[in-house]
Amino acid sequence: MTIGIVGSGAMGAGIAQVVAQAGHPVRLFDQDAAALARATAGLAATLGKLAEKGKLTPEVAAATKARISPAASLGELAGCGLVLEAIVEKLEAKQQLFRELEVVVGEECLLATNTSSLSVTAIAAACQQPERCVGIHFFNPAPVLPLVEVVAAAQTRPGLADEVRTLVQSWGKRPVLAQDTPGFIVNRVARPFYGEALRILEEGLADIATIDWALTELGGFRMGPFALMDFIGHDVNFRVTEAVFAAFFFDPRYRPSFRQQQLLLAGYLGCKTGRGFYDYASGAVPPTP
Numbered sequence: 685m686t687i688g689i690v691g692s693g694a695m696g697a698g699i700a701q702v703v704a705q706a707g708h709p710v711r712l713f714d715q716d717a718a719a720l721a722r723a724t725a726g727l728a729a730t731l732g733k734l735a736e737k738g739k740l741t742p743e744v745a746a747a748t749k750a751r752i753s754p755a756a757s758l759g760e761l762a763g764c765g766l767v768l769e770a771i772v773e774k775l776e777a778k779q780q781l782f783r784e785l786e787v788v789v790g791e792e793c794l795l796a797t798n799t800s801s802l803s804v805t806a807i808a809a810a811c812q813q814p815e816r817c818v819g820i821h822f823f824n825p826a827p828v829l830p831l832v833e834v835v836a837a838a839q840t841r842p843g844l845a846d847e848v849r850t851l852v853q854s855w856g857k858r859p860v861l862a863q864d865t866p867g868f869i870v871n872r873v874a875r876p877f878y879g880e881a882l883r884i885l886e887e888g889l890a891d892i893a894t895i896d897w898a899l900t901e902l903g904g905f906r907m908g909p910f911a912l913m914d915f916i917g918h919d920v921n922f923r924v925t926e927a928v929f930a931a932f933f934f935d936p937r938y939r940p941s942f943r944q945q946q947l948l949l950a951g952y953l954g955c956k957t958g959r960g961f962y963d964y965a966s967g968a969v970p971p972t973p
C-alpha cells in the first residue's frame with residue numbers, strides 16, 4: 685500500500701522514514717517546495733548515517749530512501765491507500781486539506797491526522813466520507829519513539845481504529861487506542877508536567893536548570909520539562925496548550941504560561957532556533973533523546 689504524507693516538517697519527514705522502512709512506497713508532499721527539498725535531503729542524510737553506524741544495512745537504507753518520492757502536487761497522492769497529514773496545527777488548514785484530498789484519492793483511501801491537540805471529529809466533519817478518518821498520533825522523533833496513539837473520531841467506521849492499530853504495529857510501533865478527547869492521553873498528562881514546571885518558575889520557587897535537574901536526576905524522567913519544551917518547539921508546544929485549554933472550556937488547570945508566550949513572541953522557539961529556555965549557542969545544551 686502506498687502511503688501519502690502531507691507536510692514534510694519534523695513529523696512528516698520522520699513518519700515518512702518509519703513507513704518507508706516498514707516497506708511502504710511513500711509520496712511526500714509539502715506546500716513549501718523548499719521544505720520538501722530539505723526534508724528529502726535530510727532523510728537521505730539520516731538514512732546514510734544509520735547505515736554508517738550499522739543501525740541499518742546499506743541495502744535497507746538504500747531501499748528505504750528509494751521508496752520515498754517527493755510529490756509536486758496533491759494530485760500525485762491519487763493512488764494512495766492511506767494519506768496521513770502532518771501540516772500546521774490549525775483546524776481550518778487540516779479541514780481544507782482533507783476536503784482537497786477527498787477530490788484526489790479513491791473511495792477506499794484512509795485519511796489520517798497526526799494532530800496533537802485538535803479534535804479528530806472536527807477535522808473529519810469537513811469530509812464527504814468522515815467514516816474513513818482517524819487520528820494516528822506519532823511522537824517526536826517519530827523514527828525513535830515507539831508510542832503511537834490511534835484515535836477514532838465520532839464518525840470513524842466501527843472497526844477501523846482496530847485495523848489501523850494492527851497496521852501501525854506492523855510498522856514496528858506500539859500503538860494505543862485513545863478517545864478523541866483534548867490532548868488524547870499523553871498530551872493531556874503532559875500539560876501539568878509543563879504547566880506546573882512553568883508555574884514553579886514563575887513563582888520564583890526554583891530556576892530552570894534546577895527543575896530540569898530534579899526531574900531527570902531524581903525523578904527518573906528522560907528529559908526535564910524545560911529541555912523538552914525547547915526540543916518540541918515553543919510554537920508547537922504553546923499551541924497545543926492553548927488548544928487543550930480551550931477544549932476543556934478554559935479549565936484553569938490547563939492555562940498557558942505568559943513566560944512561554946514571551947519566548948514565542950520573541951521567536952525563541954527552542955532548539956530549532958538556537959534559543960528557548962536554554963541558549964544553545966552558548967554550548968550549555970541539555971541532553972536530547
Ligand code: NAI
Binds near residue numbers: 771916920
Ligand atoms: P513543522 O512546522 O515542522 O512542519 C509542518 C510542515 O507542513 C511545513 O513544512 C509546512 O510547509 C507544511 N504545511 C503547512 N500547511 C500545509 C498545507 N496546507 N499543505 C501542505 N503542507 C503544509 O510541524 P511539525 O512539528 O512537523 O508538526 C506537524 C503536525 O504534527 C502538527 O499537527 C503537530 O501538532 C503534530 N505533532 C507535532 C509534534 C512535535 O513534537 N513537533 C509531535 C506530534 C504531533
